[in-house]
Amino acid sequence: MAKTTAGRFSSFLRATGVAIALAAAAQATPAFADAQFQRWVGQFRATATSNGVSGAIFDRAFAGVTSPDPEVLELARNQPEFNAPVWQYFDNQITDESVGNGRRMAQQHRRTLDAVEQRFGVDRNIVLAIWSIESRYGEALNNPRIVRNIVRSLSTLAYADRRRQKFARSQLIAALKILQNGDVDVSHLTGSWAGAMGHTQFIPTSYQTWAVDMDGNGKRDIWNSVPDALGSAANLLRQNGWRPGHAWGYEVVLPQGRKFPAGRMTLAQWQAIGVVRANGQAYPRANDQAELKVLEGRDGPAFLVLHNFNMLKRYNNSDRYALAVGLLADQIAGHGQLSRDWNRPFTRLSFNETQELQKRLSAHGYYDGEIDGRIGPASREAIKALQGRMGMSPDGHPSKELLTRLRGQ
Known part of the structure; x- marks a missing residue:
């Protein structure tokens, strides 16, 4: 997975009043609080060196990291996007802006996307949609309110967040090894509060496994190299089983007055019970296995999702996320909007x-x-x-x- 916790930059665009208040309070906290954190850092140094991190790299990474980041803890406690209505999530991810920018990026980075498709077999529009959702085509990387010191963020979680302690410790060691490998220096090892990094938001262990040097300069730089970032996202999907040339799924129309089986059936079997494509076209591969997804029940949009939908969930294990990527990719490609929109209790704005x-x-x-x-x-x-x-x-x-x-x- 590109990340195992909500590290997307989009989750940072929230009210920050409480976090700022916490930061101010932390500045007035007695010195022993920082001393406790420094003791933890000293203990973790032994853990890191026993896992192959040099002492010099550790000391360089932690230079100036003298206290935990209170805003990280506040953000970890408050992630309202998990409880948001379905329409709210999709309205924020699939907009006129994200579609238009995706088409512009397709032109601007045409050669890179050609190379990505040829090497990994992942459709360019899928890669563009991931880039949009993860960092708004890199725009979020320039926002100082969002971008953080990865070492401080992960050490904060490892030190003070019991739920994420194991995750944060493993990601922190991986981040230190990224520094040790020389792909990026300390000043550029930045990312989200949960450790997701670069244009396509890889956590450190995902970076170690799937990041690639697409531009051929000898470094895997997902922070500054668009080719490296997009190639890395495509490599993650392909290595996890992406099927080149196959769709992620289809919007469908459900026949009235019948129940539907749980689990997977072939597209031919779904069609036999009246589940047809919303655009009226035939299913290209009638023997492909598909599963029905209705995030708002029968009254909302319905989809038959295929193998590649589950590969998108390897990037982020969420039906909403995978659907957002697929639907945004379709719109960037010019396939149009949903025939049946999400149910909102108001009239949507452009x-x-x-x-x-x-x-x-x-x-x-x-x-x-x-x-x-x-x-x-x-x-x-x-x-x-x-x-x-x-x-x-x-x-x-x-x-x-x-x-x-x-x-x-």
Whole structure:
């Protein structure tokens, strides 16, 4: 897996007030707290050297790391995307911007994508969709509010987060070995609070296993080399069993008034009981095994997913994630939107309208975050506050109805 915990940069775009307060409190904490952390660092040094990390590399990596990062612990405790409605997740991942930028990146990096497809057999649009979801085509790597010192982040989790302690220790040792190998120096070993790194967000152990030197400069640099990052993502999929030339799945229409079997059947068997493609076309490989996915039940979109869908889950073990990659890839390729949309309790805004809503929230003094067209916790809290002032139900939804009322003021 590219990561085994929620390390995607998109999960950072949230309200940071509590984390900032924690950071301020940490500065006023008595010195013994840092001393305890330093004792832990000293003990972990012995663990790292016994696992093949040189003492010199360890000392260089931990130079200046004198205390745990309180924001990392706050982010680890609060990951609302896991409980978000289905429509909210997809609305933030598949936008006019992500599709348009994907098509521009396809042109800009055409030669790299040609080479990636030839070497690994992974469709370029799948690779572009992963790049979008993981780091917004690299945009997130330039955000100082997001990018962190990997050594400090992972040592914080290994020191203070019992749930992630084992994971963080193994990733920290792997990160130190990346430094030792010379692919990146200490100042550029950066990533998310959970240790995911570079354009395509590999945790250190995934980097060790699947990262490739696609540009031929002798280093596997997923932070600065787009070819290395995209090639590494494709290599992960191919090494885990990606089938070149095969689809990830199809949107389907379900016949009314019948139940459906659990598990996998051939596409021919699904068609025999009335489950057909939403675009009316035939299934290209009728004998391929497929499983039905309905994230919102019968009233929402339905999909028959194939072997390559499960390969996307090797990157991130989530049905939502794999569907988002597949659907975004399809739209970048020009296949159009879903025939049956997600069920929202409001009228959805376009990407430009969402940016306009954020600007209007900011003008009213309710929002001071990025005007990025993505509705995260900070935007939702601002919407709730404004809805309350306007006498509307404070549901936090970025609705056409709210924007219309704001335009009338």
